[in-house]
Amino acid sequence: MITRRLFATSTPSSETKCLAKVGWPTWTPPEANGSGLNMALEVGAKFKTDLASPAAWCPLSLIKYPNGTEGVFPHIMDRAKPGSIGVLANGKRFVNEANGYYEYVDAMIKATPEGQPVNSWQIADSRFVRKYPLGMAKPLPVPLTPYLLNGYLQKGNTIEELAEKCGIDPPALAKTVKEFNENARRGEDPEFGLGETPFNRYGGDPKNTPNPSLGTLEKGPFYAVKVLPGSFGTFAGIDVDEKSRVRTESGDVIPGLYAAGNDQARVMGGYYPAGGINLGPGLTFGYVAARDIAGVTTYEDDKTEAPV
Numbered sequence: 001m002i003t004r005r006l007f008a009t010s011t012p013s014s015e016t017k018c019l020a021k022v023g024w025p026t027w028t029p030p031e032a033n034g035s036g037l038n039m040a041l042e043v044g045a046k047f048k049t050d051l052a053s054p055a056a057w058c059p060l061s062l063i064k065y066p067n068g069t070e071g072v073f074p075h076i077m078d079r080a081k082p083g084s085i086g087v088l089a090n091g092k093r094f095v096n097e098a099n100g101y102y103e104y105v106d107a108m109i110k111a112t113p114e115g116q117p118v119n120s121w122q123i124a125d126s127r128f129v130r131k132y133p134l135g136m137a138k139p140l141p142v143p144l145t146p147y148l149l150n151g152y153l154q155k156g157n158t159i160e161e162l163a164e165k166c167g168i169d170p171p172a173l174a175k176t177v178k179e180f181n182e183n184a185r186r187g188e189d190p191e192f193g194l195g196e197t198p199f200n201r202y203g204g205d206p207k208n209t210p211n212p213s214l215g216t217l218e219k220g221p222f223y224a225v226k227v228l229p230g231s232f233g234t235f236a237g238i239d240v241d242e243k244s245r246v247r248t249e250s251g252d253v254i255p256g257l258y259a260a261g262n263d264q265a266r267v268m269g270g271y272y273p274a275g276g277i278n279l280g281p282g283l284t285f286g287y288v289a290a291r292d293i294a295g296v297t298t299y300e301d302d303k304t305e306a307p308v
């Protein structure tokens with residue numbers, strides 16, 4: 001008799017271990033340690049890496065807690081608020097900041113010159129930080145002091161001073177902000193179209209007109225938070241067939257072995273068409289695997305035969 005095992009232990013796969021080596025953080029809990037994936041590899045499972053990206057990207061900043069531990073904060077909503085931009089060390093923007101988190105990190109990786117550390121800075125002016133969150137730093141009435149003291153936020157009286165503190169090219173950042181402001185006053189972002197889509201605007205501020213995601217950065221002091229390429233799940237993983245059965249390098253099925261969730265090479269091929277693309281396929285292929293393990297051949301509702 002074959003013992004049937006479904007591995008769904010969540011995958012800090014060898015890909016994400018590589019990411020960890022280069023200092024890229026993840027949002028996944030420590031229990032998601034990929035031990036199932038490793039067991040599958042030991043018995044000959046194929047690890048599939050030919051996907052558009054190895055992980056479900058999410059921009060993260062690192063925060064030091066008073067007890068000495070370090071946490072991560074996801075930049076989900078703050079990027080779309082008016083009066084903040086994301087820049088690389090060369091002082092240039094690289095993406096429509098209000099787009100999805102996956103797209104933000106994907107663009108950051110692609111725009112960073114070869115050999116340079118992949119990171120960016122989200123910068124904003126004093127009006128922004130008192131009205132909206134900047135990463136983990138909260139708006140009024142929460143004081144910014146703890147975030148400045150622990151190094152989470154950088155502060156400069158001018159854009160150039162802020163750039164110096166962050167290691168950004170000061171004249172280049174000043175030029176970027178000047179041009180961005182000129183266009184923002186007209187409610188336009190010719191470079192990236194910030195705020196042009198309903199998706200952008202839903203994350204913005206509806207009271208900010210004419211463009212809920214577009215505002216100037218002009219009133220000092222100025223603030224910045226370092227944003228790293230993080231992830232909250234993996235796309236690279238174990239190769240499976242349509243029944244979630246684990247395959248070897250030669251394409252053969254390993255009898256009785258199944259994979260779903262982060263352990264499985266993701267069905268979307270490493271792309272991120274929309275939110276839920278981790279949980280949805282995880283649930284679906286777990287269900288598909290369970291049906292095969294149970295030998296179920298009919299649909300639950302009307303008991304008709306399902307295609308094999």
Ligand SMILES: Cc1cc2nc3c(=O)[nH]c(=O)nc-3n(C[C@H](O)[C@H](O)[C@H](O)COP(=O)(O)OP(=O)(O)OC[C@H]3O[C@@H](n4cnc5c(N)ncnc54)[C@H](O)[C@@H]3O)c2cc1C
Nearest residue numbers: 008009010027028031032035232233261262276277278279
């Ligand atoms: C904060 C956050 C927000 C997210 N939001 C979304 C979202 O909105 N939409 C979306 O689609 N995805 C989201 N994701 C991603 C999604 O949650 C994960 O991709 C998904 O939970 C992975 O499911 P999984 O079953 O593969 O692994 P997990 O949910 O990590 O479960 C793995 C389980 O296996 C257990 N385990 C590990 N090793 C062993 C072992 N040797 N033996 C027995 N058990 C073991 C672990 O303890 C854990 O309980 C988010 C992730 C995070 C971290």
